[in-house]
Amino acid sequence: xxxxxxxxxxxxxxxxxxxxxxxxxxxxxxxxxxxxxxxxxxxxxxxxxxxxxxxxxxxxxxxxxxxxxxxxxxxxxxxxxxxxxxxxxxxxxxxxxxxxxxxxxxxxxxxxxxxxxxxxxxxxxxxxxxxxxxxxxxxxxxxxxxxxxxxxxxxxxxxxxxxxxxxxxxxxxxxxxxxxxxxxxxxxxxxxxxxxxxxxxxxxxxxxxxxxxxxxxxxxxxxxxxxxxxxxxxxxxxxxxxxxxxxxxxxxxxxxxxxxxxxxxxxxxxxxxxxxxxxxxxx
Amino acid sequence: xxxxxxxxxxxxxxxxxxxxxxxxxxxxxxxxxxxxxxxxxxxxxxxxxxxxxxxxxxxxxxxxxxxxxxxxxxxxxxxxxxxxxxxxxxxxxxxxxxxxxxxxxxxxxxxxxxxxxxxxxxxxxxxxxxxxxxxxxxxxxxxxxxxxxxxxxxxxxxxxxxxxxxxxxxxxxxxxxxxxxxxxxxxxxxxxxxxxxxxxxxxxxxx
Ligand SMILES: C[S@@+](CC[C@H](N)C(=O)[O-])C[C@H]1O[C@@H](n2cnc3c(N)ncnc32)[C@H](O)[C@@H]1O
Numbered sequence: 417x418x419x420x421x422x423x424x425x426x427x428x429x430x431x432x433x434x435x436x437x438x439x440x441x442x443x444x445x446x447x448x449x450x451x452x453x454x455x456x457x458x459x460x461x462x463x464x465x466x467x468x469x470x471x472x473x474x475x476x477x478x479x480x481x482x483x484x485x486x487x488x489x490x491x492x493x494x495x496x497x498x499x500x501x502x503x504x505x506x507x508x509x510x511x512x513x514x515x516x517x518x519x520x521x522x523x524x525x526x527x528x529x530x531x532x533x534x535x536x537x538x539x540x541x542x543x544x545x546x547x548x549x550x551x552x553x554x555x556x557x558x559x560x561x562x563x564x565x566x567x568x569x570x571x572x573x574x575x576x577x578x579x580x581x582x583x584x585x586x587x588x589x590x591x592x593x594x595x596x597x598x599x600x601x602x603x604x605x606x607x608x609x610x611x612x613x614x615x616x617x618x619x620x621x622x623x624x625x626x627x628x629x630x631x632x633x634x635x636x637x638x639x640x641x642x643x644x645x646x647x648x649x650x651x652x653x654x655x656x657x658x659x660x661x662x663x664x665x666x667x668x669x670x671x672x673x674x675x676x677x678x679x680x681x682x683x684x685x686x687x688x689x690x691x692x693x694x695x696x697x698x699x
Numbered sequence: 700x701x702x703x704x705x706x707x708x709x710x711x712x713x714x715x716x717x718x719x720x721x722x723x724x725x726x727x728x729x730x731x732x733x734x735x736x737x738x739x740x741x742x743x744x745x746x747x748x749x750x751x752x753x754x755x756x757x758x759x760x761x762x763x764x765x766x767x768x769x770x771x772x773x774x775x776x777x778x779x780x781x782x783x784x785x786x787x788x789x790x791x792x793x794x795x796x797x798x799x800x801x802x803x804x805x806x807x808x809x810x811x812x813x814x815x816x817x818x819x820x821x822x823x824x825x826x827x828x829x830x831x832x833x834x835x836x837x838x839x840x841x842x843x844x845x846x847x848x849x850x851x852x853x854x855x856x857x858x859x860x861x862x863x864x865x866x867x868x869x870x871x872x873x874x875x876x877x878x879x880x881x882x883x884x885x886x887x888x889x890x891x892x893x894x895x896x897x898x899x900x901x902x903x904x905x906x
Pocket of ligand 1: 489491492526530553555558630
């Protein structure tokens with residue numbers, strides 16, 4: 417058997433084992449990306465083959481932890497896709513202002529850059545007091561980074577550009593203090609954030625939400641898992657609420673699509689319709 | 700530097716290009732017919748701001764259809780798929796295209812290495828990998844994987860490239876099947892694609 421075929425079989429066995437032992441389900445992730453990540457993790461580990469790694473992964477939670485960190489893609493940035501944030505500011509914020517309290521769920525928040533971006537935007541719009549951000553991720557280690565809100569100073573130049581392009585009103589440097597090569601986000605921004613470990617593949621919903629962000633997470637899921645996750649979100653989002661996806665993700669062709677309107681073309685902000693008054697069927 | 704032509708079917712083409720990419724892609728893609736019988740996946744390093752502009756520009760100029768790749772779309776013949784800015788483009792089994800925001804590979808996102816490696820896993824020896832002009836070394840490792848899986852390796856002649864670095868890096872790592880000037884790339888691809896059609900015909904007759 418060819419080496420790559422063998423590797424694929426080993427990977428399937430490993431992911432099945434991980435699901436059975438730890439309850440983390442990666443079996444419905446698109447293969448190309450996860451194969452690359454697992455390959456990388458293996459070459460940085462002390463194991464020669466996945467079969468060899470399997471025994472340790474399944475028996476030693478610490479080894480599993482390193483695998484988990486290795487295979488989740490936690491890349492993020494502040495105000496990623498500035499145009500998205502601009503449209504959010506212009507077209508979603510006015511609706512949020514009409515609600516007395518706004519609950520926002522960031523699913524797959526990674527290291528928290530998106531949560532801080534949103535907190536900045538909400539503060540500038542005078543909504544900070546009224547909003548709560550629930551930021552969740554499968555990978556507990558990245559939540560720790562998100563909680564701390566400490567990033568590389570070298571990235572701030574790029575984030576400042578993004579911030580300005582997204583319609584930011586102040587000076588981005590007002591939101592962090594520099595210390596050596598770190599940028600420490602202003603602690604008030606995190607005051608209304610709640611961080612929690614949550615898996616979209618296996619956990620239940622998260623209560624009623626006005627807005628759900630899930631950007632650049634669904635691209636890693638096979639259609640079957642994507643369908644499940646969108647149904648999960650749909651169960652949480654209130655009528656008139658919003659679902660925000662990454663710029664290359666859509667709900668087109670998915671079951672829930674008929675309940676949403678896209679706010680602007682190719683921005684991937686969807687608004688949930690108010691249900692038509694249900695006809696009572698009398699039997 | 701030509702090696703004897705291989706009698707083998709080709710099911711897909713992947714192209715990696717960087718500096719000088721717009722011109723190079725114009726030259727190659729404008730010379731492909733709308734009926735080109737294979738899907739073509741392309742990683743071009745372009746500024747993130749340019750968005751899907753390049754796909755639209757090329758689509759207007761070329762007779763073959765050019766579009767930006769969408770998540771989970773199945774690659775079909777006669778279509779060129781460009782990796783979106785800021786996303787890696789990957790090929791899954793069965794020619795399904797997926798996107799990822801994994802960290803840059805070889806300093807690039809999209810990265811030709813990622814495209815080539817995943818496409819080689821998906822198409823095995825039925826893939827042709829093409830490296831054109833560009834700075835840096837993205838694509839060389841991917842091309843090596845194409846070769847290892849038995850696919851066909853095509854590199855633009857470094858003397859002919861606006862920027863010779865990518866072709867040179869590839870040639871340092873991989874023994875090519877073809878080293879050609881830009882103007883001959885399209886006709887080579889048509890020939891390789893034709894070989895596959897011809898090959899299929901032979902099989903049908905044999906049955
Ligand atoms: C590429 S990051 C996206 C970060 C951010 N939303 C953005 O767009 O910049 C994807 C995140 O999704 C998380 N993730 C992957 N699978 C998950 C799952 N089943 N449940 C929850 N989070 C998941 C990963 O741990 C990772 O942090």
